[in-house]
Amino acid sequence: MARALATRLIYTMLVVLTAMSVVFLLLHLSGDPADALIPPGSNPDDVAALRAKFGLDKSLPEQYLDYMRNAARGDFGDSWRSGQPAMHLVLERLGATLLLAMTAFLIALAVALPLGVVAGTGRYRLAGWLASGVGVLGQALPAFWLGTVLILFFSVRLGWMPSSGREGFRSLLLPAVALAAFPAATLLRLVRVSVADVMGADYIRTANAKGLPGRLVLWRHIARNAMLPAIAYAGVVGGFLVAGAVVVESVFAWPGIGQLALQSVASRDLPVIQAFVAVVAVLIVLANLLSELVALLADPRLREASASGAVR
């Protein structure tokens, strides 16, 4: 287990380093980053001064080494737009995004798990229909569209919820639902299929034959075993939630890192984009790590495998 963890940590570092390098290269190779700094109509002397000020007059490898060296100390430079430290800007907004993403994740779980299990048994027709509906709609409706419809219905028509911004818990609900729709649908399908799968397994037949009550079989044996793929998938959901937050935050004017990233990309605010990517890479890797840990705890086979070092 300790060994597995150490391996994961090394992977984590590699993934974050790779993501940061790729973004650095993409940003620097897709055009002169100084373009973003240069006002239309500035004279060439000013341009040269600006380049020197932001270190853009050095060679690309030099810039890359500077960037990595400073990033290792958590210093991503100052935003070109606002002059504030880039990492500070990202961390300042991170809480809002995490709150939104976690709420969306909980909503997705709350919908997908019970509905998926019940529908997966194939015993209740209503649950089957509901699951199909949520599964299809959640995957088919783009988050920005769903968000807009939610606002128009619950805020404008009914007046129940604030239409945008961050004013207490009620402001959180609509964006979280919009963000949850897609992961809820995919999780639901996954759970449903694996429950149906497990239903046919020998140990379920045994449990039933032992005369265990049906509900106990369903929740203790079927659901628990069917959860394993869903847990593995939850790590992927973490990445989706952060990406989806970029869209949903902009629809709901939610003050998270997604909006910050959009603005920074539009104005090519390199330091902030790089800080954003580093933070998101760490988050996604952590989400995966977490889901693997939960899988280890839930599945004795995985525990044994990593203890003996045979797998991974």
Add this chain to the structure above:
Amino acid sequence: MREHRIRTIDDWNLTRRALLASLGVGLGTVALPHPHAGAQSPEATAGARAESLTIDLSSEPDTLDPALTYTPAGWSVVHSVYDSLLQYDNDGNLELLLAESWEWTTPTTIQVKLRPDITFHNGEPLTSNAVQFSLAHITAEETASQVSANFAVIESFNEIDDLTFELVLSQPAPWLPAQVAAWLAILPPEYATSNDFARNPIGTGPYKFEEWRSGESIALSINDDYFAGSPKGAQIADAVTYRFVPDATTRVADLLSGSAQLVQGVPIDQTGSIEDGGQMVIAQPVSGTAFVRVPNTVEPFIDPQVRIALNMAVDVEGIVEALDGGYGTRQANLFVPSSIGYDPDIAPYAYDPEMARELLESAGYADGLSLKMDVSALERLDIAQAIAAQLGEVGVDVAVTQKEPALFNAPDQWTGVAEDAAELRVITWRPLFDPYTLLSLMFSNTGFLSRFDDPTIQGLIDAFSTESDPESRSAIGRELGKEMHDNPAAIYLYDLTAIYGLAADAPPWSPRADEYVIATYRGE
């Protein structure tokens, strides 16, 4: 109530079209009353002040340092908190703001007297020293302001007394007041030397800065000591909150659900839902224009006939009608009605595809042309595509590319050096009270954004940049406008319009031609 609204709209100096459209809103309101309209209408009388006003801006300011603020969203907050020495009214007349007098004693000397007894929000008095400090800040290299070059012409600042000073220029610069109005907001020297005024600004303006919640909102409160009779008008709320809402549909929803009372940047296809919801749509002509820049330094554009043909091939009225709700009027050149040198007697090119084809033929392009057109991702692609389609009708095949703003604005894109740089570039430019900046940057032979060089037009631009007598300068502007119409440097499109949504129960508010969204009302 209806009468009040009509009077107010009249006062906002709208175009005839916009006025009709707005009246439609008023009538709509009567037919479909807003649930709160009746109950709160007493508040809506002129001069009434709301307890609080929430304004949705389409973006968050990067900073509140006036020297580094380049967007209408940023200007809205900056000019609420700060004042400049001068400002423009909606017709393009210069007005005195913090300056009590502004006098050209020679073509290169300006003597300015400040209003007495003005204090900053922290109690610092407004003095000549504050102006000198603000000027030094905007021109300082470490500030890295994009507009510092506009002030390089000021050779020295001579303080005469606490409230009087003299600006000595290295050459005549009749366009300097426009720069002062737009960029030179006055900072409090004592506070600004030792505090982060870019995040916690203190000015002399109608509202005081309270709080900036990153990514969310900026809160202001009324400055009770604001000087009476300011041309900015009277404050209309005790507390003002600017929220940053990038999505246009959400801004409209905010207005309809009561989360905001005033929203910026209403898309044309959503004005209907604002009217249906019983709120008001306000269309304010902006001192700015849209055009497609056409070079004259490379083939096939050297022959003016080709550039005239391009102007005749585009049905600007049709595009404005179909895609912009009829807001905007076809322009004859780069001067708009609020510009110095605007001449209403110069007729825009009429849409005449037949004539366009003939001109292209006589210029030797009977087989048509194949061109590229770039449009920034911040501008409207549909309008660029409509222009391209109409050019296609006369045999000019145009490939449209939308580019990220940073790429679009790269210097080698402007100068055409970049391999993928298009000949045609869709541009919107503001402010245009004094078209000097646009002309010198984009159409003079020394401009960094220019691919245009014509000796007659160059001579007129030079004269327009240096003539100190306002009457003669305006005449030069008109001559220049005529010349640029006859020998076009662009496909001239339409003047810009800003569209806002205002709650029916909000106090009367004055939109501005400079697009600052300030919570003030300039009265009847």
